[in-house]
Amino acid sequence: MNKSSDPVSTNAAVATDVEQYLVRDPETFALNMARTLENLGKAAAAWAAPRENGDVHDSVAEPVADMVKTFSKLTEYWLADPSRALEAQTRLFAGLITVWQTAAHRVSGVEGVEDVVKPERGDKRFLDEEWGKNAFFDFLKQAYLVMARWSNDLVEHADGLDEHTRHKASFYVKQIAYALSPSNFVLTNPELFRETVAANGSNLVRGMKMLAEDIAAGKGDLKLRQADNSKFEIGKNIALTPGKVIARSDLVEVIQYEPTTDKVLKRPLLICPPWINKFYILDLNPEKSFIRWAVEQGHTVFVISWVNPDERHGRKNWESYIREGLQFALDTIEQETGETEVNAIGYCVGGTLLAAGLALMAQEGDNRIQSVTFFTTQVDFTYAGDLKVFVDEEQVQALEKAMTDRGYLEGTKMAMAFNMLRSGDLIWPYVINNYMRGKDPMPFDLLYWNSDSTRMAAANHSFYLRNCYLENNMSAGRMTIAGRNIQLSDIKIPVYNLATKEDHIAPARSVFLGCRYFGGDVDYVMSGSGHIAGVVNPPSLKKYQYWTDGKPEGTFESWVANATETPGSWWPHWHKWIESKDSQLVPARRTASKLKSLAEAPGTYVRVRV
Incomplete structure (x- = not known):
């Protein structure tokens, strides 16, 4: 009998796959979740304190308002013609239904099922094998990619937009797509999920501590650390030419x-x-x-x-x-x-x-x-x-x-x-590494x-x-x-x-x-x-x-x-x-x-x- 069709082997493999996502020490995990929330509270305080003291005056409203206005112009084009809007919605639904069918076939054990959409060449977000091997994560990945490309197509095929508005809409769509990627969240990223379970959540404790430190270092704004700055000193091991x-x-x-x-x-x-x-x-x-x-x-x-x-x-x-x-x-x-x-x-x-x-x-x-x-x-x-x-x-x-x-x-x-x-x-790679994995970035000049x-x-x-x-x-x-x-x-x-x-x-x-x-x-x-x-x-x-x-x-x-x-x-x-x-x-x-x-x-x- 082919091993892949052996119910016992299949059930054992599924059990093994599931076990890597199970919390083994609930008490420690719960304690670390409490510590994570404590550090998240410190991060929130580091953000709020300069604003309460009047040291920081946010100008967040302007870029957000500009993004909303840009998307409003984009929406106007697609909703101006009901048939055009319906066609766009149909394309999205068709893509998601195909993704659902693909996921169902894989769960049923159908071999040789092709992905509906693949990440672009050089995209490192979905390299973990579980993105393709695990039906749940594979579904998340493909649904996300279908929606991201559909959103980009809305911008590309919106006639009548001036070039500056089109440029802004394309840029904002890209930023939102990166922000909402399932690779950015613990529960939707298999690698982060496994690491969090294996560490009983201690990675999140460290990560939220780093987040609080980085907001404090930015005096109320996030100063994202991209390198281990402690390893460099100007005039000592950088900028050395006499x-x-x-x-x-x-x-x-x-x-x-x-x-x-x-x-x-x-x-x-x-x-x-x-x-x-x-x-x-x-x-x-x-x-x-x-x-x-x-x-x-x-x-x-x-x-x-x-x-x-x-x-x-x-x-x-x-x-x-x-x-x-x-x-x-x-x-x-x-x-x-x-x-x-x-x-x-x-x-x-x-x-x-x-x-x-x-x-x-x-x-x-x-x-x-x-x-x-x-x-x-x-x-x-x-x-x-x-x-x-x-x-x-x-x-x-x-x-x-x-x-x-x-x-x-x-x-x-x-x-x-x-x-x-x-x-x-x-x-986003540093958000994941620093605040989700709780790892210090590498020293890089x-x-x-x-x-x-x-x-x-x-x-x-x-x-x-x-x-x-x-x-x-x-x-x-x-x-x-x-x-x-x-x-x-x-x-x-x-x-x-x-x-x-x-x-x-x-x-x-x-x-x-x-x-x-x-x-x-x-x-x-x-x-x-x-x-x-x-x-x-x-x-x-x-x-x-x-x-x-x-x-x-x-x-x-x-x-x-x-x-x-x-x-x-x-x-x-x-x-x-x-x-x-x-x-x-x-x-x-x-x-x-x-x-x-x-x-x-x-x-x-x-x-x-x-």
Whole structure:
């Protein structure tokens, strides 16, 4: 007799399957449930206390109201035509009935039954074998996937929606779908269920304790821990490249790095990182440090380290950031080295500021920057990706109102927005690991940096949102700084414009489109991977690839189709490009040879945490 059709064997297997979900020590389990509720109460208190004291004023109503309004527009389309609504409902019911029939066949022992729908490739939520082996969990999985895809189809096939509303609806549907996934709950996730039973609920006790700690650390908001931060200390095992702070303003510290070669390129290199994150993403550790690698290639490297703003910086706008940041750094380089010709790099919003500064300086006759490299930088925001979901007139007004009293936006707000862009990777896996499993996250330098959030100065952030995301003024020539309408076409120096293929913040297509607005020669390069890994990709790792094809002309799709793919890091390609502009060498420059050293690298501003 076939073993699978043997009733005794089948009953034994079912019994074994069931046993793994049975509580073996009810007394201990009950005690741990009580402790879990106690810790959950502490989490609630940590959330409520700052609000009762007036330290936190929620702006939750605005995003929730925007989501409701967006879904209302979507609902209007489907309910406007009863036959259309009925057709949509029929598709959902048909899918769920098929899932039910599939589950019934499997319970009856029918072999070779195919799933109605399968998770997308790369979806790690349903890897446990019980999602397919156990009829209950298999039904939950397939019903969830059917409903999630049906919801997405409602957005995709809703004619008459403007593109911004469609974009928002698609984003919100995705967020809700991730939040409601059965993988996120103990009773509907077989792996979590087994672990909870095996541990008699002690995992939930630890998890709720961590939740209370993280809300307290966020001063009333959840500061989701993505890495074991106790394993890292800036200047001890992260941001280690030797150098000195040689100048300081209200907004920046300027760091000069020690040379490691006898000769260096005559033109110093100034790096303008984003103020939304801290600069040491380019100096995580010696193996992955772009700064260290650039020094080893013979660059005299200077880096702007932005202040973590507080109420004193509330009125600092883009002109302030250009004058007291970018031009202050150029003045510092000139004083320290005597050089009036500099190569510059701008990363993300640091690159957007650098582009604005270059256009302003071109009108003012300041031509010290002779070549510019942009890392994942947008100057046109037509295709700016999912961050545009958070930017429309009502949302910007609400944000400006929230920033008015304090003079800044809390770093946790911006960090959560960025995490939501990849919530399936940056939110829910950590919610499950930390608060359901009760496990500490692993030590990971990149995620330590990701959690080291910075505040946004009110005037600066408002200018950025309005002029870039909301009104797209920069590429249109409508951006006004220091009383001047700046024009990107005034930037006639050579441009190396790096995009990354899987970027969710500065999409490669958006960066490509921005190339057409510069007034000089532009080399567009696309690296493999995303916004961080595609940039921080040292040659020694031999990872990913990059594409080159000369001038960024025609459509983005045609450029990609005809581009030349090269394995490995783009860093050496960039260095050759720099040398092609000016390869003159001079004796290596020691740090703080003319200016006084104010601190050892990485300085003091970078150490301020929120």
